[in-house]
Amino acid sequence: MTNNNPIGLFDSGVGGTSIWREIHDLLPNEDTIYLADSKNAPYGQRSKEEIIELSCKNTEYLLNQNSKIIVVACNTATTNAIKELRAKYDVPFIGIEPAIKPAALNSEKHVIGILATQGTLNSELFHQTAEKFQDTKIIEQIGHGLVPLIENGEIHSPEMNRLLHAYLETMIEANIDYLVLGCSHYPYLIPQIKKILPNHIKIIDSGEAVARQTKKVLLESVGLSNDTKKGKAIFYTNANPKVLSNILNNKYEVKSKDF
Known part of the structure; x- marks a missing residue:
């Protein structure tokens, strides 16, 4: 089964790029969309209700970009919201928990x-x-x-x-x-x-395990890309794009967007 739609990832900011790197290294042909909700960081000091609301907002943005799977590249969002996300949206979710x-x-x-x-x-x-x-x-x-x-x-x-x-x-x-x-x-x-x-x-840390689980779910139920070329990576942030760009060693374009 092949599926050329992108893998969607979100985090409360730039940190989830550590998860993105592991996924990109393991699945280099997959297109990815990364959402840095830095405007609302850190999630760790917010209430459970706020974290669920922000996670739903991020998920819907990624689904509107045709993401075939959502990686919650944030420990706080996973531990507080992934149960609600799985119940609400008909797409596989990969979470990240402390190892x-x-x-x-x-x-x-x-x-x-x-x-x-x-x-x-x-x-x-x-x-x-x-x-x-x-x-x-x-x-x-x-x-x-x-x-x-x-x-x-x-x-x-x-x-x-x-x-x-x-x-x-x-x-x-x-x-x-x-x-x-x-x-x-x-x-x-x-x-x-x-x-x-x-x-x-x-x-x-959990990065490598999250990447392996993402590949497993894609193989079993969603489908990998059949493209042989290197996957495209798109990065969005609702804060200063320079911080995210620096974390990525200025190798990728970062788009500033209010989501």
Whole structure:
């Protein structure tokens, strides 16, 4: 089965491009449309009702662009809204959840850390997942302020360094051996995080697993593109396009659009 319609992705901002990269690398012939709702970032401080409303708005925009599958490239939107999205729209949805399972199963010390937004850590879906691993101590840390700094292009700022030290040192003292990045923005912080963490602590995020699941669903029920050429990638943002363009190393056109 072939289907040349694009894969649609949305996030509360630029962070979900970390998921887009994994999907683009695994499925290079697929056309993609990426929606950065930076005007409303961060989702993590919004109510569940607001997150559902914003997720529906983003989904409808992508469906109007004929997206054949929607990737919710945002932990907060997945954990708070994907159940409602699947009930409302007749299109497959791929979500992104913190990678607690691989961290818990591989942790030798049975102590793992998770750095995520308040919206993700407070969600019912997160608690349901965490409860499956009763023998693992999970050190939760809200990443207050990290997403706004990334959205403002201040990844390497002194304030970012200060916040990361404050958040990670608590986990180091708790003797974690895995750090789960529970926000699609956070993989862009891995170089700084590695400078702070001891070498034995492994960092894990969900990007590769999301890409594999996207391919699986496309193969089973939707259809892959039959084009042999490299897929086209379209990026939309409702905020400053320079930030998204810089995250993409200025290799792709970013369109400014109020959606």
